[in-house]
Amino acid sequence: MTLILVAVVILGGYRFIMGPDAARVLTRPHIAELTISGMIVDDPALLQKIEDIGDDTRVKALIVSLSTGGGSTYGGERIYKALRAVAEKKPVVADIRTEAASAGYMIALAGDRIFAGETSITGSIGVLFMYPQAKELLDKIGVTMGTVKSAPMKAEPLPFDAATPQVRAMLGSVVSDSYNWFVDLVAERRDMPREKALALADGRIVTGRQAVEDGLIDAVGGQKDILAYLHERDVPENLDIESWDDINNDGFDLNMANAAVFLLQKAGLGSLVGEYPGKGAGFVDGLVSVWQNNW
Known part of the structure; x- marks a missing residue:
């Protein structure tokens, strides 16, 4: 009885602090939903959350909801690889909402199945490198910059010197x-000849309907269609979709839930909550893969 009381106190306090839905998300079997929106950057916290979702035995599938025009190419690569690691353990679906362009589409490629709205924007496959050129401005105000370099390409491109043909x-x-x-990633994940992927990778954006015709996504559809696919993948039909967007990954959320689950199991009431939820977790640099409209 004492164990049950302590567990109730832990869960009650947790729900009071974190909100009424948090404890349910962490202790019951469910389909996780994770939103990725805005500028894509190298985001260790997001990567840790994705890893937690993969390790959490309560999560039976993952829906990645995308509303992003892209961002850091490296950031997109890291998120893609993290999601593919989850897909080795459970189904992953990419749900393109308003847009998933450039690095956003790169992330969508991690899905076992990609859905989008009829008017969603996707595509913009490509890479961009931008650098400032202030030489003309500095010349006008009479400012020059001197440099001593170990080699001609060191620190290039410099904003106060015009880029040489070698630098370009x-x-x-x-x-x-x-x-x-x-391009190779598109060809591999969409099971299309590289020549076709290369032809589609000219930077163009397309609607969801066009993306289906081009083979860039699987289908136009929403939650009903996503759930139908997940049921085909043997995900139980009675599971709720629960958002992981507000689940912290500093260890507190999962550790509190783990403690309550442990006590209830010791009290012989483990069937109420199942297994442990999982382990606790813990400026765009470089190349850019972004739809230009977002700048």
């Missing part, structure tokens, strides 16, 4: 290498 060739090589990686 170097930058083009970096962009091309990352672009080719992106």
